[in-house]
Amino acid sequence: MSGDRDAPAAAPAHVQVHAQGPAGVTLAREGALALLAAAAAILVAWAVPWLKFVLTLALAKGIAVLGILLLLRAGQVSFGHAMFLATGAYTVAFVAPRIEEVLLLLPLAMLLATLLGLAVGLFVVRYRDIFFGMLNLALSMVLYSLLEKLYDYTKGTDGIRVAALRFAGTVPGRETQEWLMFGLALLLAIGFGLLVRAYLGSPMGRALAGIKTRETRLEFMGISARRVLLFAYVLSALMGGAAGALVAMTSRHVTPQLAYWTSSGELVFIAILGGAGSALGPFLGAAGFELVRVYAAAAVAEAWQLILGSVLLLVILFAPGGIWGMLSGRLRGRGA
């Protein structure tokens, strides 16, 4: 049946899965697309200076959505992931008066979000599906309430203003600071994008996807599905913390709204809009989301949410793979 027992075990020439992303787009094409997107972002930021702020926030949210993407790979949706973004942002707000250095604040925010992710993750990875989603939502609302009610520490819904920060010991001018924040966000986005791509192709990443389809099989292979999901959850919390730090440093103002359930819903919205097929999807989705929001708010100030909702509806109906799904389909079409 299998022919010669001594036949070489090398893969047949047609077995090319290692060089392809989950959507079947080659690494080279995905990399080229990522470079193109980064170049376009820089060009837009240079040509339309006020969009630099929007794009920086989009990149920050894209990083948080990368974490959502990891959980989606396991078939789990978190409706409370903004709690990690808020943790990162409030870490910056609380610590900035004592430590003004961005290069110290950023890792500190990531560390605290990671620790919170570990604490929460140990509890929530025991649950699946709607229970997983709702527990995350409940815990994020606990954090929201604390941020809102502990006025003496958090200034409640007024929020905390973040003072001007130092970059590598220097206090740059406003224009330079905007470029630095944009560059830092772009650098982190590329770094986390590469990290997530490598992770999803690793045994842990492939086992993570296995949770969605055959969790029982994982256990009978000696793999703890909970540990696999916990690792992804903690990694997603770390990225949420980084995103929150970037948001706080860019907007220079943090409020409990960052932890509110609608903020978590926004992250899921972006994940669907961008598509979960690639690490590039969250950034495409975040850029699309922020641009639609800005221009919709400018055009129809009272009904911009209606336009956002309509966009999502159209994506779900006509492009269930999100923006990335549309792009990868075209790329595959050209490659065929």
Place this chain on the structure above:
Amino acid sequence: MSASGRPGDEAVDRPRQGTAPLLSARGLRLAFGGVKAADGIDLDVMPGEFLAIIGPNGAGKTTFINMTTGYLRPQAGSISYDGQPILGLSPRAIVARGIGRSFQLPQLFTEHTVLENAALAIAARAGLWSPLAPLLRPAWRTEAMAVLDRFGLAPLAGQRADALNEGARKLADIAMAVALQPRLLLMDEPTSGVAAAEKMGVVETLVRVLREAKVTAVFVEHDMEVVERFADRVAVWSQGRIAALGPPATVLKDPAVLRDVIGIEPPTGPPAGLPARESGHA
């Protein structure tokens, strides 16, 4: 073909009678409500043997596999593997001791390719959980291809698991279990759903690979031709009990087995002379 006439016998040790059993179950009891899925199961599985479990639906065959692999915990009794008790251990801990299983409905990772399925099993065995190194690194890729090649699945390595036909899915499911390098493999209906035309080919491939790898096997089977050709012993399950145990050549001639399990009227004539239970292992 060997003296026994069974495919794949040439390369393997036959069941070592008289040696310590690899798996030993004693007094297993488990009931779901009023239904007794296990009602005092005593069974020894000897190293190197192929033991078939037959019986009507609901007799408790799959329950035995589930209890042995830690998925279900019996209400009474004990199970030991290689002389060590394994009752109460998690499926993961039992896998780590060398017991693998395959499923009646193949449990493949359907979004992965066949090659990735096999490589993931190898990665699980290796316990190497680096979150950055690729799953299809050269060593695991080569080993995964070798496992698939032994099952005749190498040409399908690049296909998504959900694109396979039922025979290939069954083999891929078992290939994943074999990639874990178990000493004992429990298979739940490895030929169910496989087209009649490909069934014997699937089983021949399976038996050959398992014999070569010196894997002891317990398999639930409904096809008596498969049992007769490939099993060293057959255990007949009935209402949570072992109604008969012995070589297929004798058990499958037992009038009670023919009537109650296989569902055919035994031929009239002199009795087959089969003991109700074989003494020794069980």
